[in-house]
Amino acid sequence: MVSVVVRGTLVQLQTPDEMRGRVSAVNSLFIGTSNQLGEFESGVTASLFGTVPATVLGGIGTMVVCLLWTRFFPQLLAIDRLDRPRAKANPQDSPAGN
Numbered sequence: 001m002v003s004v005v006v007r008g009t010l011v012q013l014q015t016p017d018e019m020r021g022r023v024s025a026v027n028s029l030f031i032g033t034s035n036q037l038g039e040f041e042s043g044v045t046a047s048l049f050g051t052v053p054a055t056v057l058g059g060i061g062t063m064v065v066c067l068l069w070t071r072f073f074p075q076l077l078a079i080d081r082l083d084r085p086r087a088k089a090n091p092q093d094s095p096a097g098n
Contacts, residue, residue, distance in 0.1 A: 008027075011023060
């Protein structure tokens, strides 16, 4: 549940205001279908290999995906807060720039 809340918050904060509804709808569609597809995949894997090997294989697969995501999306590792990122100040707008 914590993961769902964190991901949902990040999607809402990082999406431009004019796209937020559409992105949220697509995100919920993928989350809803991924849970059912994951349950199906887990059942098939358990019936083919047995419960314990399927669990171990699923754990290894999860770690591989996490490692790949940290390689492909390093900016996700830099996120340490859930508040909205501040826009970078334009040096011309600051009193020191005048």
